[in-house]
Amino acid sequence: MRQAPPFSLERYTLLQILIAGLIALPVFTAIWYGLTTGGNLAWDHILTHRLGPYTLTTLMVLFLTGTLACILAIPLAWLVSLYDFPFRRVMEWGLILPLAIPGYVLAYAWADLSGVAGPIQAGLREVTGLSARDYWFPNVFSIPGLSGILALTLFPYVYITARAAFTTQSLATLEAGRCLGASGWHLFWRVGLPAARPAVLAGLSLVLMEAAADYGAADYLGVRTLGVGIVRAWTSFGEPATAARLALVLISLAFAFLIVSKLATGAAGSQQTSYRWTTPARTQLTTGTGFAVLAYFLLILSFSFGLPVTRLIWLSLATSATASSLMSALTSSLSLAAMGTTLAFMCSLVMVLASHYSRRGAWPIRLAAASGYAAPGVVLGLGGLFLLKASGQALTGGLAIGLLVWIYASRFTSAGTEPLFAALSRAPASLDQATRSLGVTGALRFWRVDLPLLAPGALAGGLILFVEILKELPATLMLRPFGWDTLAVRAHAYASDERLASATLPALLITLSGLVPVILLSRQMTQMGDRIR
């Protein structure tokens, strides 16, 4: 017997189309404008001389960033979930801290730390007496350098999703693995990792989408990615239409990745058969091994957070830099992030539930909904301006805020859906069957079955949305109304004028205000894991 889903299929599909349209409209407006009015001299020049190098560089950055993020995040998530070692609890949430630093700020900090005039190289020259031309030093202004920076700030995405998968893994699966003699590495490779594959891919796609849309870090480090090329087409050639055309290439790359990763997940077909999602008992490590693991955690944390943040604080103290109107910028940042998160989260929830209930692989809808996340912020900002033009209004007051919040939702809704999808995909198929045979439908099904399932993913999704919107720069810079300068806008104003020391104050405030929700939500997630146990 076939039970009806909570609401009619048609209504859900319609809702999905509506939200996908809301997300995709600014992107498609920009691209439509690019395709219909672009194609001037700059386009020919870029097509012949730059498109190849831009694309190749972008692919290399994405490959390296993704690989590095996985290498960093997955072992950490595994260790923190299955082993006990000193300060494990602090490390568990501490590893999310790097998420609070915008990529461009981490790039400034590391460029300053490791640059030829920075403290490390200056110390090296002091000690050895060498000149700056006499030795080789790892260069952060390079493709591997950019990838390293991006991986250091984005790996927590993979860590969050992988940890959620490891800690709520079906206990039976792991126990079966253990009974069959698997332990340590073997258990990780043969049991843990395959089961966590959808979650890892969800985190990885966030990393890759963020890395692909990055402009600030790549531009500062002198790496010519598509994101940089898009801005260059606009600013150097004065052709925003050409920029929008170029964005189509980037979005196509992202779509290709999404399709490949969905196919890969489908092929893996890891289906949980038990719904005892209990944190597996943690193995106590010996003192020596425990402290070695702790040292490894601290090393990664200091590279991704401790060292750069200390350097920024030191810089702002050493130059006694000042920055004006930071309090009002903080208020603007928090209010805009709260509004943007609310809208984007509702969109994410509707998209996820609709596709869950309708059980249809509506690919065009899913891709349309992902288009905003695949597009760089400047392109969405342009889309926003074209929409403004169509409305015939000025960029002021409530209209500007509404437009900006819409653009936030368009840009980030996908970031919110990934953790939700990952949470739902861990539910065994038998749960769904049981729900149906018990006749639980409608609101009851949502409250009693889906909401508890979604809760950990919802927290992760909300946290990611809030922090991402807090860090967002290009669209905010373009669309904010008068008197709504955010911290990111202030940091950019100073940094674009090469006053890094003054830029550190708003940058540190972004990090600080991102830390509060990161820590709160992270602890909540940890406690929830323990309570289930």
Add this chain to the structure above:
Amino acid sequence: MIKHPTLTAALASLFLSACSGEAPVPNSPTEPAAEILTIYSARHYDSDQTLYDAYEAQTGVTIEVREAKADQLLETLKAEGANSPADLVIVSDAGALWRFKQAGLTRGVQDNRLEALIPEPYRDADGHWFGLSRRIRLLAYDPTELSPSDIAHWGQLASPARAGEICVRSSSNIYNLSLMAEMIERIGPEAAESWARGVAANMARNPQGGDTDQLRAVAAGQCSVAIVNHYYWVRLAQSADTQDQEVARRTTLLVPEFGDGEGAHVNITGAAITASTDQVARAADFLTFLLSSEGQRLLTVETKELPLTNQTDLAEGVETLPPFTPSQVPLRVLGENQADAQRLFDLAGWN
């Protein structure tokens, strides 16, 4: 120039309101008390706020500012059309001012006071934009590695003798685009491309960072000469940080020539009155204030730019600049040749 219908309409309403721009009136605003002047600015200095506060205190006018990049402000103005609240645009590049004019977003204003205050090369002949302050692009070199005669002309940077000695930022930066635009005007596109190719071949490292980073690299010994704007050096020299001061001490400034006795590549920060404003007189009055001795002082005190008029002293530290003769190439060239400059940089391999 092709006039957009709405622009024509705006101009018509301008004439109706009898604000020809020569009717000018500080302290006697023609409009009711709550007068607001809206500025779209590509500058981001804290001292600008002091500047706005000073004008507000002097006139009772409220100033509203939107800060963003010049290209973004241009697209915003386009999107808003006749509804734009903007009365004035302030940007720190002559090429950008040219683009605003090309897009039909500015208005030609004839104002005797502005014409008297601004030397002719630094304003648009039709009154579509007005210079406010100046900067020069020059070389900072390590005097222990090079002598001034090695780099007296821009052309010498492309000589194989300078292999591995140059530090410079990315080609997409507006300062480099402006320099290349002037180069194209002076020696033609082919010669300019081969100049850029020569410079790219002589680079000590891939273009990266900002101008300040190039100065630090020279001081650290990674390269012998850097192409920078004068004020970045001045700011290091004036910095509270002793390491910054040390960078300035280890580098010497030189204004290279283009080979014809006149050299300094000059760019301006300037303003344009928008086509959509209905407050031409007020906007022109604000510009007059910016060109007054107080306005010029506040415009340059933090930026370390050069004032445009000779009514005020140079900002502290700027007096150490070497003497220079400004280039006679019209500033609109910086806008006209900008896209070509990027194209030729790309072909020459200057990243």
